[in-house]
Amino acid sequence: xxxxxxxxxxxxxxxxxxxxxxxxxxxxxxxxxxxxxxxxxxxxxxxxxxxxxxxxxxxxxxxxxxxxxxxxxxxxxxxxxxxxxxxxxxxxxxxxxxxxxxxxxxxxxxxxxxxxxxxxxxxxxxxxxxxxxxxxxxxxxxxxxxxxxxxxxxxxxxxxxxxxxxxxxxxxxxxxxxxxxxxxxxxxxxxxxxxxxxxxxxxxxxxxxxxxxxxxxxxxxxxxxxxxxxxxxxxxxxxxxxxxxxxxxxxxxxxxxxxxxxxxxxxxxxxxxxxxxxxxxxxxxxxxxxxxxxxxxxxxxxxxxxxxxxxxxxxxxxxxxxxxxxxxxxxxxxxxxxxxxxxxxxxxxxxxxxxxxxxxxxxxxxxxxxxxxxxxxxxxxxxxxxxxxxxxxxxxxxxxxxxxxxxxxxxxxxxxxxxxxxxxxxxxxxxxxxxxxxxxxxxxxxxxxxxxxxxxxxxxxxxxxxxxxxxxxxxxxxxxxxxxxxxxxxxxxxxxxxxxxxxxxxxxxxxxxxxxxxxxxxxxxxxxxxxxxxxxxxxxxxxxxxxxxxxxxxxxxxxxxxxxxxxxxxxxxxxxxxxxxxxxxxxxxxxxxxxxxxxxxxxxxxxxxxxxxxxxxxxxxxxxxxxxxxxxxxxxxxxxxxxxxxxxxxxxxxxx
Numbered sequence: 001x002x003x004x005x006x007x008x009x010x011x012x013x014x015x016x017x018x019x020x021x022x023x024x025x026x027x028x029x030x031x032x033x034x035x036x037x038x039x040x041x042x043x044x045x046x047x048x049x050x051x052x053x054x055x056x057x058x059x060x061x062x063x064x065x066x067x068x069x070x071x072x073x074x075x076x077x078x079x080x081x082x083x084x085x086x087x088x089x090x091x092x093x094x095x096x097x098x099x100x101x102x103x104x105x106x107x108x109x110x111x112x113x114x115x116x117x118x119x120x121x122x123x124x125x126x127x128x129x130x131x132x133x134x135x136x137x138x139x140x141x142x143x144x145x146x147x148x149x150x151x152x153x154x155x156x157x158x159x160x161x162x163x164x165x166x167x168x169x170x171x172x173x174x175x176x177x178x179x180x181x182x183x184x185x186x187x188x189x190x191x192x193x194x195x196x197x198x199x200x201x202x203x204x205x206x207x208x209x210x211x212x213x214x215x216x217x218x219x220x221x222x223x224x225x226x227x228x229x230x231x232x233x234x235x236x237x238x239x240x241x242x243x244x245x246x247x248x249x250x251x252x253x254x255x256x257x258x259x260x261x262x263x264x265x266x267x268x269x270x271x272x273x274x275x276x277x278x279x280x281x282x283x284x285x286x287x288x289x290x291x292x293x294x295x296x297x298x299x300x301x302x303x304x305x306x307x308x309x310x311x312x313x314x315x316x317x318x319x320x321x322x323x324x325x326x327x328x329x330x331x332x333x334x335x336x337x338x339x340x341x342x343x344x345x346x347x348x349x350x351x352x353x354x355x356x357x358x359x360x361x362x363x364x365x366x367x368x369x370x371x372x373x374x375x376x377x378x379x380x381x382x383x384x385x386x387x388x389x390x391x392x393x394x395x396x397x398x399x400x401x402x403x404x405x406x407x408x409x410x411x412x413x414x415x416x417x418x419x420x421x422x423x424x425x426x427x428x429x430x431x432x433x434x435x436x437x438x439x440x441x442x443x444x445x446x447x448x449x450x451x452x453x454x455x456x457x458x459x460x461x462x463x464x465x466x467x468x469x470x471x472x473x474x475x476x477x478x479x480x481x482x483x484x485x486x487x488x489x490x491x492x493x494x495x496x497x498x499x500x501x502x503x504x505x506x507x508x509x510x511x512x513x514x515x516x517x518x519x520x521x522x523x524x525x526x527x528x529x530x531x532x533x534x535x536x537x538x539x540x541x542x543x544x545x546x547x548x549x550x551x552x553x554x555x556x557x558x559x560x561x562x563x564x565x566x567x568x569x570x571x572x573x574x575x576x577x578x579x580x581x582x583x584x585x586x587x588x589x590x591x592x593x594x595x596x597x598x599x600x601x602x603x604x605x606x607x608x609x610x611x612x613x614x615x616x617x618x619x620x621x622x623x624x625x626x627x628x629x630x631x632x633x634x635x636x637x638x639x640x641x642x643x644x645x646x647x648x649x650x651x652x653x654x655x656x
Contacts, residue, residue: 181296181297186335199230200230201288202288205222205291210246218291222234225299227302233284270392308376311412313412315370315413315414328424337349346562364414385405389479397442405450443458450483457505508553512551514543519646522541523543600640602640611646
């Protein structure tokens with residue numbers, strides 16, 4: 001006998017057996033059916049269960065699909081909480097902003113030119129929509145850009161964009177993404193020949209909310225001017241940008257550029273951290289760190305690689321030309337020059353005497369410091385010397401720190417005259433750091449780690465840093481340990497051998513600080529601007545921040561400012577600043593002396609006293625008719641008299 005059993009459309013025929021046997025067979029078939037259904041479900045949904053779209057990848061885990069020229073790196077550290085230092089909320093996922101991959105064969109044969117201004121106008125409209133965090137994928141995407149229009153016409157100087165980017169973005173949009181720069185190298189540079197076995201280079205370009213036009217102009221400038229046999233890759237590092245045009249649209253754009261990769265950080269790293277991330281992912285032998293608003297001259301890369309190849313501990317920089325932030329006009333920088341810093345740890349380019357270097361216009365010049373604008377360094381030396389200090393916040397002074405460290409720990413730094421890169425400089429004054437204490441905190445790290453006993457000089461000239469240091473101490477244990485392990489020399493060695501031109505102030509008690517005038521209630525002041533000479537001294541409200549610091553030293557000099565290179569001198573009756581004469585004996589120098597009993601500052605060569613004049617000379621009734629009606633404000637030499645405008649004293653703001 002047979003028994004027919006149907007279940008879920010499956011018919012089973014069983015031999016008639018005793019009831020217990022039939023029940024056992026039924027359970028067996030049901031078990032087999034359940035296992036089959038479970039297996040089918042597992043096959044269909046296994047991938048989604050294992051890799052949900054919102055799960056972040058580890059820092060060292062690249063996206064494996066798509067063209068080899070691109071990868072997205074996600075840093076999941078601190079993903080669930082905002083950054084405590086800056087109050088920034090990290091993105092929870094970049095799923096919507098990952099690369100819109102173009103098929104490899106289509107990408108190679110696409111007639112699309114990434115260099116046109118028209119394409120820039122099509123994509124840049126995303127920057128006008130601050131709230132647009134994502135750009136949707138277009139159904140049936142064919143690899144060609146979608147045409148969009150700019151939102152109306154804008155004036156040539158839109159203040160909103162000046163505050164947003166720090167430069168005139170309207171003008172930047174109107175010029176091509178590719179433009180040639182005039183030749184400004186010495187003719188001897190064109191005759192130079194370089195080794196055929198130069199090391200490969202990775203150009204690391206970090207950016208945070210950079211304008212579309214300046215970022216892409218930088219990328220294309222590198223691609224157009226760097227020889228393909230030496231340029232390993234251009235590595236774009238997105239430091240948690242929030243602007244919409246730097247998300248999917250940038251990913252799509254970069255996918256079409258051969259030799260360009262884009263990686264993204266899931267938290268705000270700042271310049272030091274962002275460049276360190278790029279260095280860790282770079283494939284080239286030499287790292288070339290470059291700002292995201294630069295334009296390169298032809299032949300800029302080979303001279304840098306040649307110098308690094310000759311000495312792997314050498315760090316080099318091109319001549320940095322200037323692109324005006326208002327007009328985008330190119331301005332060549334005068335050669336020779338080098339990078340220096342003052343006692344406030346502010347960086348400057350210093351023009352050197354042409355007479356000393358006119359016989360060798362193409363010879364590199366050693367530089368006490370280099371700007372971070374463009375910096376080439378051997379990748380292994382960069383890592384061995386400690387990379388960028390991870391304790392540096394956002395941006396500011398990280399280039400000064402690594403300059404001191406390279407020199408102190410066995411390396412050297414040079415400016416290469418046959419290499420030129422233009423940089424968008426002199427940003428709009430309203431474009432400021434989000435936190436004004438950030439720069440001081442970075443400088444405090446430098447002072448505490450590297451300046452040793454000389455840090456007192458720094459704190460006397462940056463009073464804000466002094467008070468920050470009193471309230472909190474930086475954690476520098478790891479960097480001090482690194483300094484010892486590398487056998488780095490002290491700062492006295494640096495001043496003696498690398499930067500002897502930096503005058504070491506005496507800062508004697510009651511003879512240094514702000515020079516305060518009793519009669520006017522103002523302090524001696526000097527028009528802002530580095531390198532001005534022969535400019536008349538002025539008076540202004542006392543700043544209390546160290547900018548008006550000066551000292552009367554034992555040689556009878558009144559030295560001014562954080563460089564302490566300019567001294568009080570007299571031009572007829574006006575008091576002006578002129579370069580101090582370090583190699584001259586004291587009798588040939590301007591001689592000043594303060595009479596502590598009366599507070600008078602006497603100019604010994606003329607036996608006259610320093611007087612403050614404010615607003616048409618103020619009340620001149622006690623000083624004689626000859627000065628009545630004066631219309632100038634500033635410091636003058638006048639016959640000595642007991643009057644409050646000739647009464648001075650030094651106010652030492654801090655005593656570290």
